[in-house]
Amino acid sequence: MALEFYNTLTRRREPFTPLQPDQVKMYCCGVTVYDYCHLGHARSYIVWDTVRRYLMWRGYDVHYVQNFTDIDDKILNRAKQENSTMAEVSNRFIDAYFADLRRLNVLDAVEYPRATEHIDAILKLINALIEADYAYPAGGDVYYRVQRFPSYGKLSGRQLDQMQAGASGRVDPEDPEGNRKQYPFDFALWKAAKPGEPSWDSPWGAGRPGWHIECSAMIRANLGETIDIHTGGGDLVFPHHENEIAQSEAVTHKSLANYWLHNGMVNVGGEKMSKSLGNFTTIRQLLDAPNGPDPMALRLFVLQAHYRKPIDFTAESIASAQNSWETLKEGLLFGYRFGESLGWTDTTDSAFGKAESMRIPADSDFSDQRSEAVQRFQEAMDEDINSPGALAVLFELAKDLRREGNIITHEGKTTTNAQALRQQWQTLVVLAQVLGLEAEPEAESNDGLSDDVIANLIAQRRDAKKAKDFATADRIREELKAQGIVLVDKPGGVTEWHRG
C-alpha cells in the first residue's frame, strides 16, 4: 500500500516519495500573531498535525517546522491601539497560540522560526534576488519582478495576463506602493519603515521584510533548499505560496517543495470564517463557553470532514461532534474501567493505556483479526488522509467496546474473550492517537458521596418503592444522578450503581 497526497502543484493525487527514505521535511505556514486563533486556524493546524502524526506512525522521522509571522501591519496597528510594542503584542499571541492549540492536542513543532529572528537570512535572499535581477529597489522598498520568473503562477494555475489587478477589492489606489511598482503584480520583499515603526537597517534604508519573503528564507535556513511537504490554508495558494516559490526557486534553481498540501476553509453560513468578515469564533471562545465542547470534540469536528473540503461551523455540528466524542471516549476508556474486572494484570502499570507502549506498526502483516481494523484505517489514511473513513473504523471499534462495557456493568461479566477485548481496545487507543484523539481516565474523585452514603440512599429508595412512594424513589434517583451516580435497577429488587 502506498501513501498518496493530493498535490496542489500538479492538481493530482500522487504517491508520496520523500527525498530521503525515512525522513520527511515538512513546513507549515503559521499565524500572523496579532489576535487569538479562530476555528479556521484550529482546523488548519489540527489537519497538518494529523498528517504529521500519520507520517510518524508510518515510520517517518518528521521534521516539522512552523513559523510565526511577528512583523506585520496588523501587529503594528494593534500595538499602536494598545499603546504597546510589536514585540509585546506578538509574544502575547504566541503564548495564546500555544495555550489554545495544545488543548487541541496539536503537537509542538520541532522549530518555530520567527521573522524577526531571521532578518539576516531575509536580507541575504533579497540581495541575491536583486543581483539576479529578479528584484529591484524603489524608494526604500524592494519589489519582486514577477514577469522575470517564467513559471510564476504554476502553483495556483493562473497566468499573469489573465489576472485582474485589484479584483479582490483590497488594493488601495491611493497607496503610493502602487506607483513604485513596475508592474501591478510585483510584490514587496522589503518595505521602507515609516517614522516610529520598528525597523532594521538594510542596503535600501531602514525597513522591514514583506510578508512572503520570511517563509522562503526560513525554510532555507531550517530545512534546506528543497523540502518534502509544504502546507497551509487554501487561501494561501495565491499569492503567498506562489510568491514563496518565485522567491526561492529564482535563487536556488531547485524545487522549493515537492508536495503542496492545502486545507479547506471553515465556513459560517456558507461564507469563509475570517477576521475581515468578523464572523469568527476563537478557539477559546468556543471551548470556554458554558456547555462548550470538549477540545477533542472540536478535533473530531474537524477530522469528520476531508481536509480539503470546506466545513460549515454551526452549533448543531459542534453538538453532534460532542455526542460523537462521548461515544468514542467510552471506547477509549474501556480498559481503564473494565480491564481489572477482565483479569488484565497490568492495569496498575504506569504505561497502561499509553499508545506508545502498545504500538501497532503501520504495514503490519494484517494476518490476525485485529489487523483488519488497522488495515482499513491505513487504507483510508493512505488515500490523501481520508480521516472520515479512518474514523468510521474507530467508531466501529469504540461502539463494540462500549457495548461490552455496558454488558459488564449490567451483567457483571461478558462472554467475550478478555484477550480479544484487550486487543480491540489497544487497537482503538493506538489508532485514535494517530488522529490525535486521546481520552484521559477520570481521576478517582474522593470528593463525591461515599459508598456508605450511596448505599444508604439506595436502601431508602428501596423502602420507598416498596411503599409505592414513587415520588420519593424518583427524587433519590435524581439526587444521585446530580452527583454523577447512576442507578441500575435489576430484577429481584436489587439496585446497582456506578459513577458516570
Next chain:
RNA sequence: GGCGGCAUAGCCAAGUGGUAAGGCAGAGGUCUGCAAAACCUCCAUUCCCCAGUUCGAAUCUGGGUGCCGCCUCCA
C-alpha cells in the same frame, strides 16, 4: 473577466465503473411502577437536473443549475 473546488438521507459525511461506510438525530421492540440506562432491530432501489458512453454509472463524457474559495489582509 480568469483560475480552482463542491452538490450523496432530517443534519454532518465517506465512497472515481460492479450495485450506497461511518457519525449525529429519529423510530419500533425487550425490560420497567413509570422513566432512565442497557440490549436487539429499523432508518437513501438511490446519489442537484438533462442527455450520452457502458452488460453495468453516485462514480466516465457533454450540457445545464446552484453554492463556495482565490485573483496582492487571510489558516
